[in-house]
Amino acid sequence: MDKQEGESRLIDYIDGRADETERAAIEQELVQNEAVRSLYNQLTEVMGAMNKARVLEPSGKLKANFQQALQNEIALQARPTKTVFFSPVVYRIAAGFVLLMVGLVIGYKINQSNVEAERLARLEKEIEENRKMMLAMMDNQLSASQRIIGVSVAYEMEKPDDEIVSALVKTMNEDGNTNVRLAALDALGKFSNEEQVRNELIGSLKTQKDPVVQIALIQLLVKMKEKSVLNQLEKITRDAGALKAVKDEAHAGILKLS
Numbered sequence: 001m002d003k004q005e006g007e008s009r010l011i012d013y014i015d016g017r018a019d020e021t022e023r024a025a026i027e028q029e030l031v032q033n034e035a036v037r038s039l040y041n042q043l044t045e046v047m048g049a050m051n052k053a054r055v056l057e058p059s060g061k062l063k064a065n066f067q068q069a070l071q072n073e074i075a076l077q078a079r080p081t082k083t084v085f086f087s088p089v090v091y092r093i094a095a096g097f098v099l100l101m102v103g104l105v106i107g108y109k110i111n112q113s114n115v116e117a118e119r120l121a122r123l124e125k126e127i128e129e130n131r132k133m134m135l136a137m138m139d140n141q142l143s144a145s146q147r148i149i150g151v152s153v154a155y156e157m158e159k160p161d162d163e164i165v166s167a168l169v170k171t172m173n174e175d176g177n178t179n180v181r182l183a184a185l186d187a188l189g190k191f192s193n194e195e196q197v198r199n200e201l202i203g204s205l206k207t208q209k210d211p212v213v214q215i216a217l218i219q220l221l222v223k224m225k226e227k228s229v230l231n232q233l234e235k236i237t238r239d240a241g242a243l244k245a246v247k248d249e250a251h252a253g254i255l256k257l258s
Contacts, residue, residue, distance in 0.1 A: 009022065009026060010026065010036070010039065010040060013026045013040075014040070014044055133150075133153075135150070135163070135164070135167055136150070137149055137150030137153070138150035138151060138154070138167050138168075138171055139167070144177040144179065144180050147171065147175065147177070147180045148179060148180050148183050151168065151171060151180065151183040151184050151186075151187050152183065152187075154167075154168055154187050155183075155186065155187040155190060159191070159194075160191060162196070165188075165191070165194070165196055165197055165200070168184045168187050168188050169184075169188065169200045169204070171183075171184035172184035172185045172188060172204060172213070173204055173207065173208065178210055178212050178213065181210060181213045182212065182213060182216055185213060185216055185217060185220065186216075188200065188201060189201075189220045192220070192224055198224070198226070201217065201220065201221060201224075201226075202221070202226060202228060202229055204217060205217055205218070205221065205229055205232050205233075206232055211242075211243045211245065211246050214236075214242075214246045214249075215245060215246055215249045218233065218236075218246075218249045218250055218253050219249065219253075221253070222252075222253040222256050222257060225257065226257075227257050229253075229257075230254060230257055230258070233250040233251075233253050233254050233257075234250075234254065236250040237250050237251050237254070
């Protein structure tokens with residue numbers, strides 16, 4: 001049997017296509033022949049790399065070039081030589097092929113990485129632009145509806161930054177329109193698990209003068225089970241300037257939190 005048949009036998013053995021008799025013969029050769037063992041290790045490594053490389057389908061031209069290179073090498077090896085039985089012909093050809101394939105895979109991965117980075121950069125830019133637009137809308141003193149839209153955009157955020165929280169707090173405490181203030185309070189309520197927001201809501205109860213917002217704020221703090229506002233609720237119930245509806249809400253809050 002010539003060397004080409006020997007390499008073919010070894011490849012069939014690696015692929016699991018050899019029958020029992022053939023496997024036994026090859027395994028004996030692997031034990032006795034160091035050159036065979038070396039080629040076996042080489043072929044195992046290369047064939048494994050080729051399997052991984054198949055994630056990208058090579059072009060028809062690349063396949064044709066590989067086949068031509070393989071045929072040229074086989075023709076050269078067919079000439080009479082004194083080469084040992086298992087010469088690594090397939091290894092040399094396959095190694096070149098795998099290098100090409102690995103190049104394609106790496107190129108693909110790099111390209112995908114660049115595309116992902118560009119997409120992320122665009123997304124970050126859009127988020128920043130939306131953030132600036134939202135803050136500008138919340139600060140638009142000429143249009144209450146614009147300020148409400150800005151607050152609504154903030155409400156949809158998963159976790160606002162400090163600047164947005166500060167803008168919402170300022171709107172809740174100072175905006176001249178009750179509906180806008182209520183919208184800001186509603187947005188802050190969504191983020192009340194944040195310590196900064198929680199502290200701002202507690203502090204607002206001491207300074208809030210809009211009765212509609214006062215009632216909504218008391219309801220929110222009670223829902224949050226914020227017992228630290230009990231003293232402030234007591235003060236509201238005794239405040240001669242507070243509306244009866246606000247006093248009643250404060251009293252109900254005391255009962256629920258006590």
